[in-house]
Amino acid sequence: MKAPRALSIDLEGQQVKVYRNLKYKGLFSVQFAGLVVAHLATVQLTGVVFKVTETGRQRVLTQRQRNVHAYAIGTFRSAPQPTATEPISYNPYHAGHFFRVQDQAPIHSAQAVVLSQGKAYASAQR
Structure with a gap:
């Protein structure tokens, strides 16, 4: 198995798609421009939309095998997001x-949103 990919480009302020990596426990895969550019233990995003592809979900339900079909899509941030404390x-x-x-x-x-050590936290909705 390949080693996790370290972040080698500056993504600050860029729109990314993030999902929990199925091979590397506790890491998240970060996609930019359609390519996985890093596997990180902590990812911080702003302006996040959560996306679930129903066809992928149905495949999980029928095959009982995990696949990547749920994402957090938002703007990559390197600064801590202190308002993201509600577990999701x-x-x-x-x-x-x-x-x-x-x-x-x-x-x-x-x-x-803060994704860290396999867990996800969002800013509280008011």
């Missing part, structure tokens, strides 16, 4: 959208 999650067997861990309410976007 995604489970294809539970629902076809991301949700708040505390009350299971759907979440489709957030001002800020």
Whole structure:
């Protein structure tokens, strides 16, 4: 298996697509311009939209095999996002959208998101 890819380009302020890596535990894959450019333990984003492709989710449900079909799409930031403290999650067997861990309410976007050590945190919706 290849080693995780370190970030070798400056992504500050760039639109990226991020998903939990299925091979490297605790790491997130960062896509820029359609290519995976890094595998990182912590990713910080602003202006985030959560996207789940239903065809990929249906494949998981029928085959019972994981595949990449859920993403956080937003602007890459290197500065800490202190407002991103509300735990969020995604489970294809539970629902076809991301949700708040505390009350299971759907979440489709957030001002800020921190993905760290395999977990996701969003800015609280008011």
